[in-house]
Amino acid sequence: MLRELHIQNFAIITDLTLKFKPGLVVLTGETGAGKSIILDALSAVLGTRVDSGLVRAGSNQAFVEAVFEVDDATLDTLKPLLEQEGLLDEERFLTLSREIRMEGRSIARVNGRSVNLSIQSEIGAALVDVHGQSEHLSLLKVKSHRQLLDRFAGNSTLLQEYQKHYRIWSDLKDELLELERVQSSAEERADILRYQIGQIEAAKLKPNEEENLLKERMRLANAETLSRYAQSALQTLDETSPETSSVTDLLGSVSHDLASLAKIDAQMQTLADQAETALSSLADIAFELRHYSEQIEFNPARLDQIELRIDLINSLKKKHGGSIESVLKFLASAQEELSKIEGVEEQIKEVSQKIRQVKETLAITAQELSENRQQAANKMRAQMEEQLSLLEMKKTRLKVLIDQQEDDLGLPIKNGIAFDLNGIDKVELLIETNPGEGFKPLAKIASGGETSRLMLALKEVLAEADQISTLVFDEIDSGIGGRVGMTVGSMLWQLGRHHQVMCVTHLPQLAAFGDQHFKVDKKNLDNRTITQVQEVTGKRRVTELAEMLGSPGEQSVQTARELLSSVVKFTSTIQE
Numbered sequence: 001m002l003r004e005l006h007i008q009n010f011a012i013i014t015d016l017t018l019k020f021k022p023g024l025v026v027l028t029g030e031t032g033a034g035k036s037i038i039l040d041a042l043s044a045v046l047g048t049r050v051d052s053g054l055v056r057a058g059s060n061q062a063f064v065e066a067v068f069e070v071d072d073a074t075l076d077t078l079k080p081l082l083e084q085e086g087l088l089d090e091e092r093f094l095t096l097s098r099e100i101r102m103e104g105r106s107i108a109r110v111n112g113r114s115v116n117l118s119i120q121s122e123i124g125a126a127l128v129d130v131h132g133q134s135e136h137l138s139l140l141k142v143k144s145h146r147q148l149l150d151r152f153a154g155n156s157t158l159l160q161e162y163q164k165h166y167r168i169w170s171d172l173k174d175e176l177l178e179l180e181r182v183q184s185s186a187e188e189r190a191d192i193l194r195y196q197i198g199q200i201e202a203a204k205l206k207p208n209e210e211e212n213l214l215k216e217r218m219r220l221a222n223a224e225t226l227s228r229y230a231q232s233a234l235q236t237l238d239e240t241s242p243e244t245s246s247v248t249d250l251l252g253s254v255s256h257d258l259a260s261l262a263k264i265d266a267q268m269q270t271l272a273d274q275a276e277t278a279l280s281s282l283a284d285i286a287f288e289l290r291h292y293s294e295q296i297e298f299n300p301a302r303l304d305q306i307e308l309r310i311d312l313i314n315s316l317k318k319k320h321g322g323s324i325e326s327v328l329k330f331l332a333s334a335q336e337e338l339s340k341i342e343g344v345e346e347q348i349k350e351v352s353q354k355i356r357q358v359k360e361t362l363a364i365t366a367q368e369l370s371e372n373r374q375q376a377a378n379k380m381r382a383q384m385e386e387q388l389s390l391l392e393m394k395k396t397r398l399k400v401l402i403d404q405q406e407d408d409l410g411l412p413i414k415n416g417i418a419f420d421l422n423g424i425d426k427v428e429l430l431i432e433t434n435p436g437e438g439f440k441p442l443a444k445i446a447s448g449g450e451t452s453r454l455m456l457a458l459k460e461v462l463a464e465a466d467q468i469s470t471l472v473f474d475e476i477d478s479g480i481g482g483r484v485g486m487t488v489g490s491m492l493w494q495l496g497r498h499h500q501v502m503c504v505t506h507l508p509q510l511a512a513f514g515d516q517h518f519k520v521d522k523k524n525l526d527n528r529t530i531t532q533v534q535e536v537t538g539k540r541r542v543t544e545l546a547e548m549l550g551s552p553g554e555q556s557v558q559t560a561r562e563l564l565s566s567v568v569k570f571t572s573t574i575q576e
Helices: 036-046 072-084 117-127 143-154 156-186 186-204 210-221 223-238 246-265 266-295 300-319 323-344 344-390 447-460 484-496 538-549 554-575
Strands: 002-010 011-021 026-030 061-069 093-102 106-110 113-115 127-133 396-402 406-409 424-433 468-473 501-503 515-523 528-535
Touching: 002 036, 002 323, 011 036, 011 528, 026 036, 026 484, 036 061, 036 093, 036 127, 036 468, 036 528, 061 501, 072 117, 093 117, 106 117, 106 468, 113 117, 113 223, 117 127, 127 447, 143 156, 143 344, 143 424, 156 186, 156 323, 186 300, 186 323, 210 223, 210 300, 223 246, 300 323, 323 344, 323 501, 344 396, 344 406, 344 447, 344 484, 447 468, 447 484, 484 554, 515 538, 538 554
Parallel strands: 026 501, 026 515, 127 468, 468 501
Antiparallel strands: 002 011, 002 061, 061 093, 093 106, 106 113, 396 424, 515 528
């Protein structure tokens, strides 16, 4: 429920903080005092679109913040979205805020984090249901009517079971479509795949093969040059001639001389050892170089083979991804696809059989859902008409239209019935406000007051099933008198046992039922109009009710006391 609402520089509100209690909360005050502005501010923080014209004149921006205490049912509804968006901080509380700037930009936040307005709106819809002269009333949305009827009928568990099988059917349908797509071009595609697979398999490619081939080609192509350099180096190192001595011989002579020096002067031993080590290393180099020279291959035939192999690899790379690894990956994919194609007919038979079985299960569950809806529809209609009669809408009649469409490809019911995620029924609530006018969609209702009373009747009927914890009613007393006002007040009060209910009203008979009562005043301060709000209790509340009755005279004060007394008596009886 809504615990706190803070408003800054919004229309004629400069700085206002309201703290709310459970039960029925009423807001009263003269027309134009700012009652509806408070609700507009609440709607803004719930994610509705607002105009920059609501920013108070002389200010750069308006700010609204609402703190909600979240019950278990609401938390279960919102938790997946909050976790997905990284917004779940304190599980029992949610803080929504909206910053509206003069230049037209607005910033929405949830628990201090910026979010898209659509996210804030989705969260707001689960927290508060605002009922008034707004085109966004949930009751006016036809898609909500089936949900309302299902809640009344107690279809939650059965609907979940149906939807589980519906998703299975949907996945199987997608699988069948893919198999049929594959089958439609199977022959041509299979021939192409067999050719590609055969070509790659015949090549017998190996990872890193190309790198090794390139190295071998380099050696074979440069065999003469490699041999010349190797022989030259070897001759210099270890082969003597009458004219010159080898490096090995020269270093050997140096090593011998240093060894002789060391025998006489011990401090030369280190140099002698280094020379000996160098001589040994030089011998190793000569050995390896001689071995390398002997291994140099002069093989033109092998070079031709390598060139052909590299050309083949390059051709396959060009076709299938640019590397041996990508060619081998394509091979695995092609083999898998060919396997599917070759077994696709059998797979189609298997999937089609599964679809038939799931549709039979869906048909049984859908029929049970539909029967429950048919039975609940008349009960809900009768109960709502009874409530509407108490609300001075005695001639109003309702109809819960449950429609089904034939579909040869639908569920196996009769000749086939169209179906979706919610069953086989299209549900719409129709209304006739005056006899003989005919039933019309709720969205065509002209009066916002009638819409609010209709919603009140619905909420009364659905009180136990409705999950939205905070309900807001604006202008619900439009067109009704004091006697009916008592009835509306008692209904709202009873709703307040299951929900937090906020109501803007001009009727003292309704206001008297409030568990919490706020008076909204408009005052002039420094030649500026501002809205002030104060919670009224005790004598101040009696005075406010007396003023709402007509005048603050003794008679009105006495009537106000009697009104409060009758409300206390009524609520005590209900609570007992």
